[in-house]
Amino acid sequence: MMERHRSLFIATLVLLSAVVLLFLIIRKAAHQTPLQAVTNLPDSLVLAVLPGVVYTADLSSPGKFLIHRLAIQQPKLQTIAILQGNVTPIYSENNMLYALYFPAITPTRPSAKIITISLQNGKTETLLPNFNPIISLGHEQLYPVAANDHAIYWLTAQVPTTKHRFALIRMNLPSRQTATLAQNIPNARQIFCLPPYIGILQEWPTHQTRTVIQRTASRIRIFRNSLCLFDDNGKAIGQIDAYNSQYPPILYEGNFYWIQNVFEPWNNSTFPDHYRIVYANLSEKAIHVLEELPAVGNAPLQLYVYGSHLYMAQSNTLGATRIWRYIPRPGGFELLFQITTHTTSQLLFRGPNCYFVQCTNHTNWFNWSHSALYGQTQFTLYRFPLNRENDHA
Incomplete structure (x- = not known):
């Protein structure tokens, strides 16, 4: 009888401890969660x-x-x-x-x-x-166009197109005056607005290939990219070689930052093994590694600049996203917040807040219709104060 009471007492004590611990965790999370x-x-x-x-x-x-x-x-x-x-x-x-x-x-x-x-x-x-500046690269058709507050820029193929030469065109806003800024730009692939620069990504084919096994094994060509920078009048400012990324860089404190996908020699997938955040400037042109992060599947990694800070959004395959802010001294990223559910948009910065869209799926088990069982998607706009102290959720 005593053993039974003792076992019941221990079980009750464990249950109460779990309830108290869960309450403290929820209270702490509610206190630290800055989302609204x-x-x-x-x-x-x-x-x-x-x-x-x-x-x-x-x-x-x-x-x-x-x-x-x-x-x-x-x-x-x-x-x-x-x-x-x-x-x-x-x-x-x-x-x-x-x-x-x-x-x-x-x-x-x-x-x-x-x-x-x-x-x-x-x-x-x-x-x-x-408007028809189509650039064909194998099976791809690109529409390279970019804009900022005062102009729209685009690339158009010159004649003959077999030489892969392109012209840079600008339309001023709101006057709508069009001018050709530069010509004979070789192997242009994409265009970016990086105020005060205009960036053009050039793609150069190499003799290297890599085996990719999806449903069938195939060899894909490895390209060498370079980033050519122009001013607003079309004057060439400089070039960053070995720009091995298909995404635009960001400009932060005079340096160009971008994300490189790193593939190990034994990798036979289209997904990288890890990401490498690198930066360079036009004066020395050496590429420096800021951070290396593991890549999980095809989850994206994005960089943002807002105000005087550099931000990074790191996602995983389950849809959760971590938002980081770079601290130059001593040098590293601090975790601002972790979004535990799926997000469907990039980060939006406005005033003292960061905005994002969260996606949730609601299923009604009391309604057996196809649409109800499949679930209804709901989008919610959340904001996160950027000037808050560093609390981790």
Whole structure:
């Protein structure tokens, strides 16, 4: 009898200890969690976050592009623009969206327009009616175009196209004056706006190949990339060789930072073994390694610059994302926050906050219809104060 009471007492004590520990963990997490849900969204793509209003784009219907305006206080949803065809956003500032517009859903010869859409009233204007700077690289077709607050830039193939020579074109805003800034740019692949620079990624084929085993084994060619930098007038400023990345760099304190995918010799997958954050400048051109991080599957790693800080968003295959901030002295990244569920957008910075969209799937088990059992996706806009002390969630 005594043994039974003793076992019951120990079990009760263990249960109470677990409850107290769980309570402390939840209380600590609630105290340290700086997240604040701003509002539910109808779409996952956020175009702009302004005081009291959010603009989103609906891409769920093929061949249709809708812009929604959501007032945060009410909340009140308003559709301000509907375009038939395919729309690719280029750049969004406070009240304006610049985009590539393909009026036909499946055109025989893709011909686009560069348009501007007012986020205030949905008014659409055509900046360039016949925009067709297609660059073909094997099976790829690229539309290299970039924009900033005062201009739109693009690359177009020169004649003859077999020589892989391209011209850099600029359209000033809002005057819409077009000028050719540079010509005979070899092997151009992409263009980036890196104020005060214009960056052009050049891709040079090599004789090296690597075996990739997906469903079938195949050999893929390894390319050597370089980043050529121009000023706003098309004057060549400098070049960064061995730029082994397909993504644009960021400019932070005079240095160019980017992410390199590192493949070990035995890697036969399209996924890298680890990431390498590197930086270089135009004066010495040596590439320095800032950080090395493991890569898990195809989870992305992204860099951001906002204000005087460098930020990094690191995701895993389950959709969780960690947000880091770089501290120059002593040198390293500090963890700001961990998002434990799936996010569907890049980080958005506005004022003292960082915004992101969180995706959750709700299933109704009491409704056995196909749509209810499949689940309904809900998008929620969250914000995170950047000036908060470093608390880890």
